[in-house]
Amino acid sequence: MYQLSNGEIARMNSAEGNMAITTPVTLQVVSNIQPFGNQAAGGPTRYRCMVSDSELTAIAVLPSHLASLIEEAKISRYTVIKITKGNVSKKARPGEAPMAFIIILEAEVLGTLEEKIGAPQKAPTGATSAPAQQQQQQQQPVQPPQQQNQPSFAQHQPSQQQQAYANTFMNRVEDTKPSFSAGAQAPVHRGAAPPVHPIRDLNPYHNKWTIRARVTQKSPIKTWNKPSSQGRLFSVNLLDESGEIRATTFTQQVDALYPLFEVGKVYYISNAQVKMARQQFSNVNNQYELTFDGNTSIEQCVDAVDMPQEHFDFIPLASLAKFEKGNVVDVLCVVQQADGVSEITAKSTERKMVKRDLVLVDRSGFQVRATLWGQEAQAFDGHNEPVVAFKGIRVGDFGGRSLSLPSLGTITVNPDIPEAHALRGWYDNEGRGAQFQSFGGEAGGGAPSQARFEAQLKTMAQVRDENLGLSDPVYFNLKGTIVFVRNTALAYPSCPSAECNKKVIEDNSGRWACEKCARSYDTPDYRYIFSVSVSDETGQNWLQCFDEVGRQLFGCTAREMVELQAADEPAYQQRLNEATFKEFQFRCRAKSDMFNETTRVRISIVSMRPVDYAAESKRLARLIESYA
Template sequence: MASEAASHISAGALSAIFDDTKPQPREPIVQCVQIKPLPPQQNQQERYRAVFSDISNYVQTMLATQNNHLVTNGLLRKGCFVRLKSFQANLVKGKKILIILDLEVLQELGEFEKIGEPKALENRTEEDEKAQPTTISGNGFYGSKLQGQQMQAHDRTPSTRPIAPASSHATIYPIEAISPYNHKWTIKARCTSKSNIKTWHNRNGEGKLFSVNLLDDSGEIRATGFNQQCEMLYDVFQEGNVYYISSPCRVQIAKKQFTNLNNDYELTFEKDTIVEKAEDQSDVPQIRFNFTAIGELQSVEKDTTIDVIGVLKDVGDASQIVSKTTSKPYDKRELTLVDTTGFSVRLTVWGSTATGFNVIPESVVAFKGVKVSDFGGRSLSLLSSGTMTVDPDISEAHKLKGWYDAQGRDEAFVSHASMSSATTSTKPDRFKTIAQVREEQLGMSENPDYFSLKATIIYIKKENVSYPACLSERCNKKVTELDPGQWRCEHCDKTHPRPEYRYIMLISVSDHTGQLYLSCFDDVGKAIMGTSADNLMEIRQNDDKADGDLFQDANCRTWNFRCRAKIDHFGDQQRVRYQVSSAQPINYSDEASRLAGLIDSYGLD
């Protein structure tokens, strides 16, 4: 009966979601009163918009793409009832919009025509709504249409509604709510890092810039000031202080080669951007970490930027090296860190951090923004934009200190520098089938998951199999061809006579339980293809048949893959990316032993 189904609906929940003064509903139940696909966008997944009603109000929503299967399978349709398990509240051009990240269709409640006469959830006063009663038409989508590109959002927390404190700053936005579609906002954030002023000279002229990393409870974002804004704001920002920053301020897609922050956007200060030091400096977190354990470094792709924490086991002497490319001297110091995984790693600090380093051994040190290198196995290097915190007041540091004092001081540690790819399995690999990878939802948690996989390559994407990379040491950024014999690297601000091609492959692999797409980078690509990307591109230009033969020979081969599964965010979409960190041909003796051990684990006589 419709009345019984109606009794389950969370009346008034939609209004409460958008009202800070009301208790927030937990997993409200609403009715779907309309659902339609968005106009198709080139090279984009199909998107759906829906209208949900709580009897009192209705609201327009956008379904995140991970919910598409509910529509295509026929579960989510007009008249059904759903439980909203995860969502984000947004304002887009004055319209209240819900981004639905996760929902459950309640099939047991059945399907009915629209229950009640809900009103549109608009930004109006109570008098306005009485004077202008809203009627719901059965034709078309409720309210004005919104294009898909207006509906960008981050899939990080259930809500990104602005906060209204009792201060002169009427609306404080969380950093994660900032996007190119919000034009008037103020954030309250701590400056966790400030760069030196950098200058540049190129064919378009010269200039200078500086950047800061900003942090609040919801996330982090990078902000850059150029030229006049650099002069005006550089002395205003001090590391550790909290500031109000108010638009106008340009929001753009983050240049990931310049930042290690987990944000799809970055800020550029404009001439009218307002920056004020906050009186209350205590209500914003000091720093945010996303630690990778030292024992997991073998599964982290080379050149990845990570955070790491460990006990300082050894401090090397300061030394100086001269760059082969610039002939400039650089000060460096090598540190040794250990943690509860039983591994140690060498970490290099540079410049004034190296020369002025005075941390006592056996202190707990947290590093934010270190680059992973494969030099001598696995090693780390603190980036110029990175930070070092000694004995931070966080739970991870307290646990490390307690462990080290109780037992770690006397332990023997395995060094990454002494490990080759053949001996990286000091800890047992977690072999998974493809079905287990999917069923266990590896990569769907906050931290990445690591696993080993024995699978056969069934497809290698030939298009975009490599990219032209910079020849500068430790750069590997993509270069652009300006003219024949002139390849430009914006990162290094250099022009080279040729690029070095590096693999960036997408392969499909299969085992007896299913199929999976894996991303592979240069070292893995060389192993799979049996030749360098440079050589492959030369063959491709001169001999189509030989090019095809290389791919055919690489196909249908079985490998042991070591993989990392991690969720990636693209606007309001999220998907798990499976990345190969190493690939080894099958060692049949080891494989036979592994299978024998697997059989023994079943306890069969």
Template sequence: MDEDLTLSSGACLRIMKAPIDDSSTWKLQPNVQFLSIKQVTNPAGQGGPDRYRLIISDGTHFIQAMLATQLNHLVENGTIKKLCVAVLEKYTANIVQNKRLIIVMNVRVLGVTAEKLGNPQSLDNTLPAATTNNNPSGTSTTPAQQQFNATTSSSVSGGQSSVPQQPQRAGDRGAIFPLEGLSPFQNKWTIKVRVTQKSEIKQWANAKGDGKLFSCTLMDETGEIKATAFNQAVDDLYDRLEEGKVYYISRARVNLAKKKFSHLSNEYELGLERNTEIEECRDQVNVPTVKYTFVPLKDLENVPKDTTCDVIAIAKETHDLSEITSKSTGKTIPKRELTLVDRSGFSVRLTLWGEQAKKYSTTGQPVVAIKGVKVGDFGGRSLSMYSSSTMAINPDITEAHALRGWFDSAGSEANFQSHSNAMGSSSGSGGGINRSEMKTLQQVKDLNLGGSDKPDYFSSRIIVTHMRNENLSYPACPVEGCNRKVTESSEGWRCERCDRTHDKPEYRYILTLSGADYTGQLWLQGFNDVGMVLFGMPANELKALEDRDKDAYDSTLKKVLSQIVNVNCRAKQETFNDTTRIRYGINRIQPLDFTVDTELVLDQLAAFVQN
């Protein structure tokens, strides 16, 4: 049976004119039509996801609204589209420069019509003085509003609304607000949030003086926000907030987020002050729960460097606590590394820092769910915990139970592939191989890529025509993440960086090769991951092969020649002994995928013929 696509006439008028604290309005679930959906891109240099602006109609009037960012995927996958009719299951209002902006936080699509329903007229969203009336019963209603009230009253009465109802408390300074709806233009609100992370108290000092601070991450069902307290507020509030608990919070400042110090997508952050009100929520009904958007380890290659994501994996190996010395401060920083694996067949290194590294003492091979972990490009792909990142050990969620069952039954004996083996080196920040924008080697020269002060990156398809066979590898420190060259002594192999002597080194590739295409040739440098792709074996194995079977070793070297590979390269101008030249380094390398690459060539030929 088809859904009823009748619009709730009068809904837009009531939504735009009702007082902000008229809770009865925000419980209603009107049928509306989306007349327009427009992507709003963040200005350059500002973080956070893009937003979607909506024009919503009730058949009589139309108004502007914004889609909550957690619903962006509904537009991107085509669920929400122009002329679709939907139920606004959850929404709120935000006051910006004396105008009311509606934020849609949950919708249920009913269907799509062939044309616009009704003849809706624009409704001014400037906030009239009447909307400040805190007595909803004192506001007048128009016939359109009365019609809407009559058609929707049955869906509200009896608790049928799917919008979670928040308990009212004595002393409330405003309605319960979703984090998505907060802005600096409001001062009467209360949020109901879970503390997912709380930092240690940090001391700071600069030319203006010294002080202390702490920060925490708060979340509800609509998003996350950072909250920070300074100086006296630290003494007043630090012990009142605990990780994992849910609180009502009000009387805090809403400021623009300082993206330099925050990795959350929210454009705002909270300033906690001495008069900020914090009350623990002991009612466990409709409390916010941590929500993850897990990325399989295999797909980390598609996650941009220095951005954050959520992962769930088995901590297959836990390395000992170590320390590094900060170059900027000279202080030692505790460090611990975990090797993570998951069902995608990949492994990745995760680094914990500071207190996180010291406090991690879990034994065995637990399931870890990590929210907001930083993606790096060391060794192909790596993960690193921010101070705002959170880790749950063996969480009671469906994904964790499924992962545990897989690992115990089959995963513990599986072989795992690292991103370095699969995708090649990523010593630069040039991103992945872009097949659609391949450059010939002559184009690289004609464009003078690498000829400026900053490096340039390009993707090309080359054939390996020559390789310098001398010193294909070097003896490196076997400590993971070090890779410093070691020197042999009577006691073993000495690493000056780690201040340790090892029984044997871990050989790593260091290559110089000639790459060519139909337009020209370039000399390229590559490191360990490039050698792994070209030789198909670690440098240790190639070194051992050279020592025991010279013929087999020579045959292996010859097989490298004439290989066709896709590469992403870094071009950078360097000066040595008063001679300036451009150095080309392989940033990523992939063997040719004949299916994918052939289809791309065919598409390019078809486009050429059409033009």
């Protein structure tokens, strides 16, 4: 005979607010187990039932990661289970006392009996008991019970800055509230507030921290199915006074954690992994992101008075030249022109997509074309030249510079914030008749304009001090002089096939074999790969060169250089000497890689061109004037 945890459900019912199950609790399933949720529409498979401690009963939910225990008949009516991890929330109907609602996260099956243990009764549904009433009255000044389901920040008088964002932020809260039962909530933190760590200081090298952050955005659960893997995920954006970060939960923890987060509420979060951010999936400006796992602790904070509600980091349109394709930015603009909705077919998937193009302008004197997609494109109203705030809009290079709103980005029309009111006044008084500069003439893979080159120009000292490329690949420009060519090996034998270019190896028969093409050739082709030392007035760095750069630098193919070295060493050395002490403008890419278990940054030359000394003289003159 199994011993149930007598009195445990009564303790849950009388407990103050929500709670977490951290010590084992033994209960018995005393009803048939029923699936619930929207499985027909592809939602997760979850089950609910009544459980008993031999005295009282309560509703319990088993999320999808425990569904196999039910489907394999390991858990059925009269099964005794030991709950080792879970959450207890309160659910109440009007005029009734709150009742325990148990979400089982981890459980051990002890056995199945022929009948139920004891004579459990349903918890009383009348008026709240005297001790519970006393507890509620003590809590009344902090959080009135009738407001428990409201976001905690709504219970306090917001500051003037918070009030400015209130309308747009609360609209998004209403649009993104989860559809889960009200009982599925994170446990409320009790006791003294723990020391909190600012989001901006999170990094992979510090794992003992707790952050206090507001959920500003929550994605739906997404599913992927690839030949190599399959699974599900969801993400939330977290905001505190110091910054914003994206957090993602993957397959095994999705069902357990998704109901715990509600947009607008504040949480204490600890024991999550800090990783380098994948910017293509993010709409926040942070080099790191969080990953939640089974050890992550999440508790609701109900006394966060001064937590910000929303954060924008607006940039002027003129500065878009400083950002690479794929970066996400926040912009505040006036919609000068809004095209109608159109439909296109994606080349890769042949899927039809709806879009709407906008022309945006701002006080920096630039205009840029932006594209809305899907529902945002259909719902947008561009009449009367509205002011719009974009958060997490992605930078493109079509027509020099363009913008595109991804699914994770947001758009707010005529936001009630001081910056928007100022922009509206400027446009009505001056901007409507102004002439705006565009980013035209830079589409495709050609050389960047002088203005864009200067916007992304770095010195060797800046490359070193800013650790460019250490976290994510970064493109930038340099102006410097080649002072040395590392000539230990200028080229490698490559596959003659135009589609391959892989390195080939000479076999015992004197032929050159390509593993990728599974073919052998009489003679190989050659392609440049070498390094040059480049210096400017602030320092020196080694830059890696490939075939096109080598052809431009030496004025001949790699094969010709290899043949020249074999036939005439002095002429070969003379060709190397002619390539040094020449000044160029370089387009570079910095990217980190692992070498001997050490991370290092490798800088490669994407393209180069001779210095335009007339344009360079004007740039230096403007620089001198800026210090005058």
